Amino acid sequence: MKKTVVQTMALKNLQRRPVRSWCMIFFVFMLAASLFLSTVLVDSMKDGLEKTANRMGADIIVVPKEYERDMADSLFLGEMCSFTFDRSWIEPISSLEGVKAASPQLYMESLAASCCSSETQLIAFDPETDFIVSSWLSDNGISTPKRGEMIIGNLIRPEVAGEIRFFDQTYKVVGQLEKTGTNYDVCVFMTYETAQDIMSSPRWLETFGSNPDASRLVSSLMIRTEAGADFKTIARTINYSLADDCPVAAYTTNGIMTDAMKTVNSMSGYSVILLSLISILVIAALVCIFTITINERTREFGVLSSLGAGSGKLSGIVLTEGMLIGLAGGLIGSLFAAAVVLIFGSTIVTLLEIPKLHSELGYLLLLTVKCLGLSLLVSIAASLYSAWKINRSHLDALIKGEEL
Amino acid sequence: MLKTKELTKTFSRQSQTFAAVDHVDFSINGGDFCVITGPSGCGKSTFFHLICGITRGDDGEILFDREAIHTYSDKQLAQLRATKISYIMQGDSLLPNFTVLENICLPHQLSGFGDELEEKAMELLREFGLENMAHEYPSNLSGGERRRVAIARAFVHEPKLVVADEPTSDLDEENTAIILDHFQRQAKSGKAILVSTHDMSCLRPGVIHYVMRKGVIRKA
Numbered sequence: 001m002k003k004t005v006v007q008t009m010a011l012k013n014l015q016r017r018p019v020r021s022w023c024m025i026f027f028v029f030m031l032a033a034s035l036f037l038s039t040v041l042v043d044s045m046k047d048g049l050e051k052t053a054n055r056m057g058a059d060i061i062v063v064p065k066e067y068e069r070d071m072a073d074s075l076f077l078g079e080m081c082s083f084t085f086d087r088s089w090i091e092p093i094s095s096l097e098g099v100k101a102a103s104p105q106l107y108m109e110s111l112a113a114s115c116c117s118s119e120t121q122l123i124a125f126d127p128e129t130d131f132i133v134s135s136w137l138s139d140n141g142i143s144t145p146k147r148g149e150m151i152i153g154n155l156i157r158p159e160v161a162g163e164i165r166f167f168d169q170t171y172k173v174v175g176q177l178e179k180t181g182t183n184y185d186v187c188v189f190m191t192y193e194t195a196q197d198i199m200s201s202p203r204w205l206e207t208f209g210s211n212p213d214a215s216r217l218v219s220s221l222m223i224r225t226e227a228g229a230d231f232k233t234i235a236r237t238i239n240y241s242l243a244d245d246c247p248v249a250a251y252t253t254n255g256i257m258t259d260a261m262k263t264v265n266s267m268s269g270y271s272v273i274l275l276s277l278i279s280i281l282v283i284a285a286l287v288c289i290f291t292i293t294i295n296e297r298t299r300e301f302g303v304l305s306s307l308g309a310g311s312g313k314l315s316g317i318v319l320t321e322g323m324l325i326g327l328a329g330g331l332i333g334s335l336f337a338a339a340v341v342l343i344f345g346s347t348i349v350t351l352l353e354i355p356k357l358h359s360e361l362g363y364l365l366l367l368t369v370k371c372l373g374l375s376l377l378v379s380i381a382a383s384l385y386s387a388w389k390i391n392r393s394h395l396d397a398l399i400k401g402e403e404l
Numbered sequence: 405m406l407k408t409k410e411l412t413k414t415f416s417r418q419s420q421t422f423a424a425v426d427h428v429d430f431s432i433n434g435g436d437f438c439v440i441t442g443p444s445g446c447g448k449s450t451f452f453h454l455i456c457g458i459t460r461g462d463d464g465e466i467l468f469d470r471e472a473i474h475t476y477s478d479k480q481l482a483q484l485r486a487t488k489i490s491y492i493m494q495g496d497s498l499l500p501n502f503t504v505l506e507n508i509c510l511p512h513q514l515s516g517f518g519d520e521l522e523e524k525a526m527e528l529l530r531e532f533g534l535e536n537m538a539h540e541y542p543s544n545l546s547g548g549e550r551r552r553v554a555i556a557r558a559f560v561h562e563p564k565l566v567v568a569d570e571p572t573s574d575l576d577e578e579n580t581a582i583i584l585d586h587f588q589r590q591a592k593s594g595k596a597i598l599v600s601t602h603d604m605s606c607l608r609p610g611v612i613h614y615v616m617r618k619g620v621i622r623k624a
Contacts, residue, residue, distance in 0.1 A: 003513045005510060005513045006514065008510070008512060009502075009514065012506070013501050014500050015501075016500070016501035016541075017501070076433075078474040187497070291430060299497075300499055300500070301501060302493070303493065303497045303498075303511070304499075304511050304514065305458075306456070306458060306485060306491045306493055307485060307486065307490070307491070307511040307512065307515070307557070308482050308483065308484075308485040308486020308487065308498075308511075308512070308514075309482065309486070309511060309514045309515055310479060310481075310482045310515075311478070313514050313515075394459070396453050396457045396458050396459040397458070399458060399493055400451075
């Protein structure tokens with residue numbers, strides 16, 4: 001496409017003043033890169049929480065008292081947790097009115113497994129009552145594991161294909177889950193029978209000093225309520241009316257997530273405020289640079305005007321310069337931020353303790369378009385003032401080089 | 405071609421009003437080469453700004469090709485400057501970010517002229533001995549060369565009237581002669597040339613000489 005005279009002149013003006021142009025581009029670059037990176041971070045955190053909440057599939061989770069914080073950490077951050085209560089509490093809870101299904105899960109910490117450089121979360125579930133893990137398995141086309149069999153999360157890479165070792169014993173891997181971007185990617189699922197085999201192993205005894213009865217231990221009881229039942233009322237009943245010495249606490253999944261979600265939402269709010277401030281600062285800086293520059297160029301505009309260029313064309317040159325700066329700064333800023341996400345994604349995930357950083361190409365492209373849009377808007381807004389000043393100036397004042 | 409009747413422009417300075425251009429009756433026709441001399445501050449530049457539509461008069465008329473251009477809108481005046489009246493301002497008026505060739509063509513292309521100007525621009529540069537400078541930037545040119553480029557720019561789109569405000573100031577004899585020769589050739593080809601100067605070497609045979617004092621123009 002052939003450039004118009006206005007575009008040619010604007011581009012040439014920028015090219016011939018590289019220091020000024022790059023300074024202005026730098027301001028827009030900062031804005032675009034900040035917007036890009038903060039959006040990726042906030043979106044990734046929100047997405048991690050939402051995925052976890054959706055994957056839990058339970059309306060209420062019952063855990064040993066005082067363990068809510070561990071529960072949330074375990075679910076969101078992928079931290080290890082190991083807490084239990086006795087199986088005898090399942091019956092009174094599952095017989096409560098409004099409880100449709102209740103299924104226990106047992107969380108165990110592994111020693112460094114052959115697959116992994118760090119500890120792995122081992123999760124035992126009861127296939128007969130389970131309504132969570134089974135549905136993931138079914139989604140992944142994997143059948144329920146039998147005794148001695150395990151299902152591994154997406155990030156687990158066993159040294160020997162189809163086998164995995166825990167506490168010096170080898171187990172058969174019968175399936176691997178799709179990537180979730182949550183701590184489930186580093187979990188290993190098995191039935192209570194397999195969990196018992198692990199807990200009965202000599203290495204377990206050596207490590208923990210006893211071989212407990214796995215069938216008696218429950219880390220969390222997942223509860224699904226009847227349609228229309230008020231799960232908050234059921235949770236209250238468990239917490240206050242079940243028994244005086246009740247060692248468990250019930251939390252609605254919503255409640256467990258609330259604090260984390262609040263933190264993410266406030267971060268999102270802070271990032272909006274920060275970005276608004278950055279935008280205002282960038283606009284102010286660009287307005288200053290544009291105004292100073294335009295004042296130095298009044299005679300130049302006077303020459304053009306004396307040769308017949310209308311004020312619309314002169315404003316067009318200024319606005320096009322602003323637009324080109326916005327485009328350049330926005331594009332460089334977005335590409336830089338995208339490169340940071342792609343290259344340093346795993347480091348950021350580790351540093352900020354978030355499950356996963358958004359790095360899908362489509363998402364990054366869409367965000368680039370958004371950042372470009374904002375950069376353009378900010379740059380054009382900044383150059384509008386100069387364009388307006390030129391528009392309302394008298395031609396003889398421009399020719400004399402008077403300050404606008 | 406251009407005629408002013410009772411053209412007046414007043415300014416205020418230190419609470420006093422004075423007429424920079426005082427009831428001026430003036431006319432110039434195609435083929436005329438008019439030179440206005442007069443002391444600094446006598447109103448020459450203001451008069452030029454008035455007839456080029458750069459500033460507006462307080463009173464009087466300006467007729468160009470029998471049209472009352474003092475009633476024109478800013479847009480119409482810009483169009484007039486873009487096509488029929490060319491103004492060469494005092495001092496250096498080249499755009500620093502553009503090459504010699506771009507300086508001559510781009511301002512006019514901004515007003516709607518096409519690429520055909522480039523050929524004419526090269527012709528003018530050859531005439532001024534600047535053809536090798538076409539792609540140089542103004543910072544690489546001498547004062548005389550820059551002035552010649554500004555003059556080439558004023559003529560490239562074939563205007564009817566060229567108004568030059570002190571085009572030979574600060575120039576040596578050789579450059580002055582090049583510019584005046586060009587003006588004379590253009591006047592002979594039917595254009596009207598109006599020049600203000602302090603340089604008496606401009607008063608060549610065939611030149612119509614006017615003197616301006618305190619806003620009033622009289623034939624010398």
